[in-house]
Amino acid sequence: MKNHSLALKLSAGFGFLFLYAPIVALIIYSFNESKLVTVWGGWSLKWYVELFQNEQIMNAAWVSLKIAFISATLASILGTLAGFVLSRMGKFRGKTMMAGWVTAPLVMPEVITGLSLLLLFVAMESMFGWPAGRGTTTIVIAHTTFCLAYVAVVVQSRLSSLDETLEEAAMDLGAKPVSLFFLITLPLISPAILSGWLLSFTLSLDDLVIASFVSGPGNSTLPMVIFSKVRLGVTPEINALATLMILVVSVAVIAAIFIMRRQNRFQNP
Amino acid sequence: MINASTNTTQLTLLQRLQTIRLGRWFVILMPMLWLAAFFFIPFLVVFKISLSEAMIAVPPYSPLLEWDPNNAYATLKVTFGNYLFLFESRFYLDAYLSSLRIAAVSTFFTLIIGFPIAYLIARSGSMARTILLSLVILPFWTSFLLRVYAWMSLLKKNGLVNDTLMSLGLIDQPLQILQTDVAVYIGIVYTYLPFMILPLYTTLEKMDMSLIEAAKDLGAKPWRAFCSVTLPLAKPGIIAGCLLVFIPAVGEFVIPSLLGGSDTLMIGRVLWDEFFLNRDWPLASAVAIIMLIVLVGPIMFMRNGNKEAL
Secondary structure: HHHHHHHHHHHHHHHHHHHHHHHHHHHHOOOEOOOOOOOOEOOOOOOHHHHOOOHHHHHHHHHHHHHHHHHHHHHHHHHHHHHHHHHOOOOOHHHHHHHHHHHHHHOOOOHHHHHHHHHHHHHHHHHHHOOOOOOOOHHHHHHHHHHHHHHHHHHHHHHHHOOOOHHHHHHHOOOOOOOOHHHHHHHHHHHHHHHHHHHHHEEEEEEEHHHHHHOOOOOOHHHHHHEEEEHHOOHHHHHHHHHHHHHHHHHHHHHHHHHHHHHHHHHHO | HHHHHHHHHOOOOHHHHHHHHHHHHHHHHHHHHHHHHHHHHHHHHHHHHHHEEOOOOOOOOOOOOOEOOOOEEEEEOOHHHHHHHHOOOOOHHHHHHHHHHHHHHHHHHHHHHHHHHHHHHHHOOHHHHHHHHHHHHHHHHOHHHHHHHHHHHHHOOOOOOHHEEEEHHHHHOOOOOOOHHHHHHHHHHHHHHHHHHHHHHHHHOOOOOOOHHHHHHHOOOOOHHHHHHHHHHHHHHHHHHHHHHHHHHOOOOHHHHHHHHOOOOOOHHHHHHHHHOOOOHHHHHHHHHHHHHHHHHHHHHHHHHHHOOO
């Protein structure tokens, strides 16, 4: 029994090492003075300074943040509706089909999603004249579509674990469907919607493939700029950028986990 | 709010039922129409364009319906040439097969590495469980592109992996790992690991540990108990995890293009090159349609299974 759990701990430990070693190495290399990323030249903040002076990266970061904010918000609204419809609206015509449309984008290879949306936009433009050209709008539509699926899944799983008696009680007391949703259901699922929004935001900020298909000239997002730089090899500025992004995300995720843990304790003591 | 409720009390019961039904359909149709327009219809467009010919025009493919102004009728121009081309050329067949192989091998290693982690988390106490789960989820939230990029500097000729192996005396000369299939396996296993661990953890957590105790009391060795009790009980999680890794890995583009060599053939990369370098939109569409047909089985299977596992 003891041996068994030692082997288990060792192999799990190896797994965690595998997960974290690359990230730690990346962070350490970002403080490397030397231009040759893998040769250690002493500690330095030089690449952070160069990063903030790089106008191309800063512009792309701004474009990406705007797109991520709008897409995450749209995806949260539509995704919450989709999750609600699938778990609280009973049976309706087309439900199975809709359930399929909600889960399939989660695993659909990005090249297929990207290509199909681009061809749709091209066809729409020649038929209705909208969207005129490709750029921020088309990227927002594409990101909303695939983020919507994530939000719907998170909301759906929250709704299915939720006790329906509260909603039933409100209905018995005469609440109308709309006020029932806004006064009872929405506050109960708001943590799920928030985590869906955050997930959508990071997914949109990170997407390279779909954005490459549906963006127009002069509308490069941050991942597109990063990809064109690292394709040629390792770049110290990108190490600095990666470190900053990992830092922000880690702080946010750790904070979110502790808030959720406290809330859970509060809800089921 | 008050005005609305006084208004509705004046309506007849039938009218109220109708407004509820209208509202219901409004709520159902909003997400449904969005998904139909931007998820489902695009596949029909891809299929349509896969049946046309590439030409130098804007957009670069031939129209499916050709309108003849003199005779006032339209002719349907459909070609299966793109599909025939895909089946006849060895290159595309090889690309599909090698994508499936790379995805399958990576999925297997993801399972081998992910299972002990999921098992350990499922068996930990409440606080340790929260910390370990956060450690698994954290990389999933950080940029996928940057996590792939992190491996580029580790796997280089003079990177950390080669340096470590050399200083341990395991190898005399640096190995060529970057730009080989091995680097692609490492990249896929690394980036998709959380997708394997989370569904595995969900099923293992629900597992009744007294069943294993019972098997051991009845004289089963740990390995035997694992094979005949734990594995069958964890099956839904194993299937869900494998599909969540396998399906997107087949069409992966970023990992083979950053970590793989020029001879690492993956269909996502072929589609990308066909589209962006050769600008052959109809052929790229045909490649996508065949990929979709290959993946539709696993996707349906996942949809049916995920009620238990996800």
